[in-house]
Amino acid sequence: MMKAEYDAIVVGSGVGGCCAAALLAHQGKRVLLAEKRSYLGGRFSTVNRDGYLCATGGLAVPVGKNLEEVCQQVGVPSGVKPSTKVATWLDGKLYDHKSGVTRRIIREVAESPDEAQRVLDALNSAMQGSPPGNDISFRDWLNRTTRNHRIHGMFQSTISSLLTVNSHELPAGEYFKVIKVISPLTFGFIEGGSLALWERIGELVKKAGGDVLVGAATHEILVAGNRATGVRVRYQQASHEVRAPIVISNLGPTATAQMLGSFILDDDYRAQLAKITPTAIMWLHFASDELLMDYSAIGVGCSRRVNMIDVPSLEAEGVAPPGKHLYTVGAAPVDSIHPQDIKSEFDAVMSDLRDIFPGFDERCTVLTRTCYRGKWPGFRTVPGSRPSHLTPVENLYNVGDGVCPPGYEGSMGAAKSAQLVLDEILSRESLSAV
Numbered sequence: 001m002m003k004a005e006y007d008a009i010v011v012g013s014g015v016g017g018c019c020a021a022a023l024l025a026h027q028g029k030r031v032l033l034a035e036k037r038s039y040l041g042g043r044f045s046t047v048n049r050d051g052y053l054c055a056t057g058g059l060a061v062p063v064g065k066n067l068e069e070v071c072q073q074v075g076v077p078s079g080v081k082p083s084t085k086v087a088t089w090l091d092g093k094l095y096d097h098k099s100g101v102t103r104r105i106i107r108e109v110a111e112s113p114d115e116a117q118r119v120l121d122a123l124n125s126a127m128q129g130s131p132p133g134n135d136i137s138f139r140d141w142l143n144r145t146t147r148n149h150r151i152h153g154m155f156q157s158t159i160s161s162l163l164t165v166n167s168h169e170l171p172a173g174e175y176f177k178v179i180k181v182i183s184p185l186t187f188g189f190i191e192g193g194s195l196a197l198w199e200r201i202g203e204l205v206k207k208a209g210g211d212v213l214v215g216a217a218t219h220e221i222l223v224a225g226n227r228a229t230g231v232r233v234r235y236q237q238a239s240h241e242v243r244a245p246i247v248i249s250n251l252g253p254t255a256t257a258q259m260l261g262s263f264i265l266d267d268d269y270r271a272q273l274a275k276i277t278p279t280a281i282m283w284l285h286f287a288s289d290e291l292l293m294d295y296s297a298i299g300v301g302c303s304r305r306v307n308m309i310d311v312p313s314l315e316a317e318g319v320a321p322p323g324k325h326l327y328t329v330g331a332a333p334v335d336s337i338h339p340q341d342i343k344s345e346f347d348a349v350m351s352d353l354r355d356i357f358p359g360f361d362e363r364c365t366v367l368t369r370t371c372y373r374g375k376w377p378g379f380r381t382v383p384g385s386r387p388s389h390l391t392p393v394e395n396l397y398n399v400g401d402g403v404c405p406p407g408y409e410g411s412m413g414a415a416k417s418a419q420l421v422l423d424e425i426l427s428r429e430s431l432s433a434v
């Protein structure tokens with residue numbers, strides 16, 4: 001049940017919200033974690049479809065990085081099982097991911113050794129000291145060195161699978177920030193489905209004297225003067241006023257600002273909000289009785305739409321019925337800022353799947369198809385246009401992929417934002433204790 005007062009309120013239980021709630025509970029704070037939907041985890045959870053635990057968004061966790069750091073810090077097992085075999089699929093051929101795979105593929109798809117060398121030199125120079133700025137898209141930056149559509153197709157696949165935008169929509173400088181952080185990483189899947197992790201975190205919050213509510217929609221953040229003092233939450237058909245000296249929102253900066261009632265935001269913050277541009281991603285789950293590929297993840301280069309296929313059932317137990325296999329497919333619409341004609345976009349995804357897996361229609365069953373966009377996006381905003389986790393309201397913080405620092409994306413970025421918020425809270429508390 002809900003109390004009238006807590007030490008902290010966390011609105012929304014996505015990766016950022018759950019991590020923030022866990023970190024505060026670990027500090028001994030009584031936290032209210034209030035989630036509007038009927039399950040925890042937001043765009044990184046799992047729902048059961050005919051015995052298959054389908055992802056509500058993300059599922060691949062960067063091994064050892066911020067989400068796992070938070071789990072370790074608070075003493076909750078992450079349950080992450082690292083992917084053991086990953087490859088890139090290109091025109092029917094699979095290239096195992098081992099050191100030098102990008103170079104190998106570039107050499108193979110280039111029209112001449114000279115072209116391959118030019119591209120590799122440009123990449124090296126950008127990685128090692130002279131990266132481009134954000135005033136040019138990645139595609140335009142690469143066009144300066146080559147117009148080879150197969151080389152472009154390879155980078156397009158990496159960019160759209162990691163960042164849910166197309167290469168012409170990504171500021172070039174952001175690509176190099178992200179790739180520096182992400183390229184050494186391996187990814188893994190959560191055993192028993194991602195929801196199992198958020199439920200473990202929910203238990204931790206409750207053990208520390210807090211409460212975890214689903215079906216609890218916050219509709220106002222209360223501000224007195226310049227300080228957040230609590231929220232109004234709709235729960236079980238009534239509106240409840242709940243007070244706390246710390247309020248953390250996982251709704252994304254735009255929705256958070258819309259909950260501030262008559263509080264007036266300054267022009268600088270408004271300008272930051274105006275730059276927020278949610279991205280779109282097409283997402284599909286399918287199942288098969290026989291295993292279609294012996295890889296837990298493949299990046300797909302030079303396709304119509306598909307950029308990534310994961311097979312979580314190959315690594316994580318309990319996500320598919322015994323003996324069956326579950327696959328997730330990611331794809332970027334042609335325009336991932338303003339996606340059009342979603343049906344045609346999914347038709348293109350299906351054509352790719354039929355090319356990649358001959359006999360797809362006979363061997364596989366499609367379980368879900370979703371186009372994430374708008375208020376339920378791929379990423380809350382295109383990398384390079386994010387405000388910070390701090391807000392103009394004292395003691396009100398944002399967490400989630402809408403506010404993570406450059407180079408941190410997806411679940412890793414959302415967990416990082418929660419770590420930054422905890423640091424901020426602890427440093428303010430230690431200052432006020434002096």
Ligand SMILES: Cc1cc2nc3c(=O)[nH]c(=O)nc-3n(C[C@H](O)[C@H](O)[C@H](O)COP(=O)(O)OP(=O)(O)OC[C@H]3O[C@@H](n4cnc5c(N)ncnc54)[C@H](O)[C@@H]3O)c2cc1C
Nearest residue numbers: 012014015016036042043057058059060218400401410411
């Ligand atoms: C299809 C897809 C695939 C992806 N794949 C990956 C991947 O493999 N690896 C990876 O790292 N990242 C991936 N991502 C990105 C990753 O899922 C997100 O970056 C991450 O989950 C965002 O978490 P968040 O903290 O921003 O919270 P969100 O997931 O945005 O959660 C916000 C929560 O707030 C709740 N809420 C909203 N309004 C209210 C309200 N008024 N009151 C209370 N609660 C409210 C929502 O219901 C939700 O639960 C993917 C994203 C998508 C969409």
